[in-house]
Amino acid sequence: MIIIGEKINATLTGIKSIVQKQDSAGLLDLAKIQAAAAGFIDVNVGTGVGSREDEIVSMQWAVKTIQEGIETPLCIDSADPAVLEAGLRVRSGRPSLINSTKAEEKNLAQVMPLADRYQTPIVGLAMDETGIPKTVEDRLRACENIASACEKYGVPIENVYFDPLVLPVSTDINQGLVTLYTIAEIKKRFPAARTVMGLSNVSYGLPGRPGLNAAFLHMAIYAGLDAAIMDPLNQTLMNAVKAAEVLVGKDRHCRRYTRAFRGS
Amino acid sequence: MIIIGEKINATLTGIKSIVQKQDSAGLLDLAKIQAAAAGFIDVNVGTGVGSREDEIVSMQWAVKTIQEGIETPLCIDSADPAVLEAGLRVRSGRPSLINSTKAEEKNLAQVMPLADRYQTPIVGLAMDETGIPKTVEDRLRACENIASACEKYGVPIENVYFDPLVLPVSTDINQGLVTLYTIAEIKKRFPAARTVMGLSNVSYGLPGRPGLNAAFLHMAIYAGLDAAIMDPLNQTLMNAVKAAEVLVGKDRHCRRYTRAFRGS
Numbered sequence: 001m002i003i004i005g006e007k008i009n010a011t012l013t014g015i016k017s018i019v020q021k022q023d024s025a026g027l028l029d030l031a032k033i034q035a036a037a038a039g040f041i042d043v044n045v046g047t048g049v050g051s052r053e054d055e056i057v058s059m060q061w062a063v064k065t066i067q068e069g070i071e072t073p074l075c076i077d078s079a080d081p082a083v084l085e086a087g088l089r090v091r092s093g094r095p096s097l098i099n100s101t102k103a104e105e106k107n108l109a110q111v112m113p114l115a116d117r118y119q120t121p122i123v124g125l126a127m128d129e130t131g132i133p134k135t136v137e138d139r140l141r142a143c144e145n146i147a148s149a150c151e152k153y154g155v156p157i158e159n160v161y162f163d164p165l166v167l168p169v170s171t172d173i174n175q176g177l178v179t180l181y182t183i184a185e186i187k188k189r190f191p192a193a194r195t196v197m198g199l200s201n202v203s204y205g206l207p208g209r210p211g212l213n214a215a216f217l218h219m220a221i222y223a224g225l226d227a228a229i230m231d232p233l234n235q236t237l238m239n240a241v242k243a244a245e246v247l248v249g250k251d252r253h254c255r256r257y258t259r260a261f262r263g264s
Numbered sequence: 265m266i267i268i269g270e271k272i273n274a275t276l277t278g279i280k281s282i283v284q285k286q287d288s289a290g291l292l293d294l295a296k297i298q299a300a301a302a303g304f305i306d307v308n309v310g311t312g313v314g315s316r317e318d319e320i321v322s323m324q325w326a327v328k329t330i331q332e333g334i335e336t337p338l339c340i341d342s343a344d345p346a347v348l349e350a351g352l353r354v355r356s357g358r359p360s361l362i363n364s365t366k367a368e369e370k371n372l373a374q375v376m377p378l379a380d381r382y383q384t385p386i387v388g389l390a391m392d393e394t395g396i397p398k399t400v401e402d403r404l405r406a407c408e409n410i411a412s413a414c415e416k417y418g419v420p421i422e423n424v425y426f427d428p429l430v431l432p433v434s435t436d437i438n439q440g441l442v443t444l445y446t447i448a449e450i451k452k453r454f455p456a457a458r459t460v461m462g463l464s465n466v467s468y469g470l471p472g473r474p475g476l477n478a479a480f481l482h483m484a485i486y487a488g489l490d491a492a493i494m495d496p497l498n499q500t501l502m503n504a505v506k507a508a509e510v511l512v513g514k515d516r517h518c519r520r521y522t523r524a525f526r527g528s
Contacts, residue, residue, distance in 0.1 A: 169510055170518055176511035180486060202511070206518060207525040208503075215507040218482040222444060239472075243479040246433055247440035247466065254434055254470060261471040 001241050002227035004075050005034030009044040019045045019058050027062060028069040035072045037232035040097050044077035056086040063090040075099050081110035088118045098122040103142035104129045112153035121159040123196055132165050139164060139182045161196040162186045170205035180223045187224035196227035214240035222248055265505050266491035268339050269298030273308040283309045283322050291326060292333040299336045301496035304361050308341035320350040327354040339363050345374035352382045362386040367406035368393045376417035385423040387460055396429050403428060403446045425460040425491060426450045434469035444487045451488035460491035478504035486512055
């Protein structure tokens with residue numbers, strides 16, 4: 001299981017001011033505390049208030065700051081392809097992940113060439129210009145469109161992390177299964193591709209969210225989830241990953257599980 | 265999700281002496297504390313030391329004692345068909361479950377006619393005279409044999425609860441998936457049948473067993489588990505059931521989940 005640490009996200013309280021003040025020590029701390037448990041550290045510096053130019057400058061600063069301090073791969077995260085490219089350029093070939101493209105022609109035309117040019121894997125969201133589809137079929141159609149774009153732009157399907165997307169079960173009780181079935185179908189149709197998602201949306205509006213998110217993670221890992229965008233400091237979720245890996249046979253001799261258990 | 269309360273089992277410390285002394289008040293207490301959360305209460309009075317005649321007498325006493333106090337359906341549990349029949353006779357048509365038959369000719373020939381005669385559902389274990397198969401295929405073959413016996417003895421497949429069986433992942437890391445895939449395949453091949461299992465064997469030999477059992481329950485419910493033989497007083501497991509049902513769309517408007525959460 002690949003953990004993508006989600007804590008560097010400038011829409012979160014506390015992080016926004018770190019980005020706005022270019023607080024390099026604060027930023028690097030956030031990266032370092034995640035590095036032990038995360039395979040990638042997500043870097044999202046969109047504060048929602050600045051210009052595109054601001055976000056480009058912030059991304060360049062953030063990537064440079066983090067990669068001078070630690071070697072963990074970075075997940076360059078922005079809705080703006082120009083910001084993605086600015087981050088990838090600073091990475092100059094260091095291991096990265098592009099987060100993300102939708103299954104939308106214009107978006108694909110801007111982002112897929114980056115995946116090709118920088119030979120970097122990319123997160124493909126199972127949604128298009130009409131938003132997040134409500135059904136498994138329509139999410140898979142979005143994934144098919146991303147797979148077609150892969151051929152067109154010369155991106156190997158092994159370099160795609162499909163994100164099935166997650167909607168709250170509190171507003172539509174079927175949405176848990178829609179996401180889980182989408183994961184299982186993606187793994188069948190594109191066995192060489194990977195799957196990734198953020199969890200927490202599933203429990204929006206309900207009590208006991210950490211436990212509900214952990215339960216969803218157990219199910220998703222059984223369904224075929226390869227990577228999760230989550231807080232690597234959240235022990236409930238990290239333990240959920242370890243338990244799930246033992247149960248689906250991905251932890252030989254139960255070593256990671258028993259080690260984690262002794263450590264906690 | 266159907267919960268089968270497992271606490272009346274004479275191989276457990278404390279329960280054995282209740283059975284041996286025919287402590288009716290003690291037995292009824294054990295039934296009553298489970299009744300609020302359980303759809304069935306399992307009744308296993310095999311102490312492992314008495315004769316067949318002892319077990320028959322104990323079963324008659326136990327069933328009579330419990331059904332005089334509460335109306336919860338009972339799961340008549342014994343490896344001995346004569347004990348099963350003794351329990352069913354005392355039930356005289358009250359809702360019951362026969363636990364269990366193996367996919368073994370002799371066992372089927374003795375137990376299946378009980379399921380027919382007493383018009384009572386039956387637990388069918390995915391194992392035969394050679395023991396518990398290590399592979400999904402071999403467990404399914406055992407289930408196919410049980411399904412054939414259903415036709416032979418006139419038992420409708422809707423009356424079968426297939427138990428995929430659970431072996432510890434600590435001795436074979438693939439066994440979690442073997443059980444889960446067996447559940448999913450049973451639901452595909454016999455959509456009218458139900459699935460049932462005990463959980464706790466999966467975590468044998470590992471630390472943190474309650475959490476691991478809960479994680480396995482989450483996955484199993486997503487895979488298609490309909491019933492679990494478990495401790496209905498174990499809040500970790502009962503909460504796991506509620507969370508899983510919300511996530512697989514079996515709790516409309518999340519009512520049972522939110523109610524359980526408010527209550528705890």
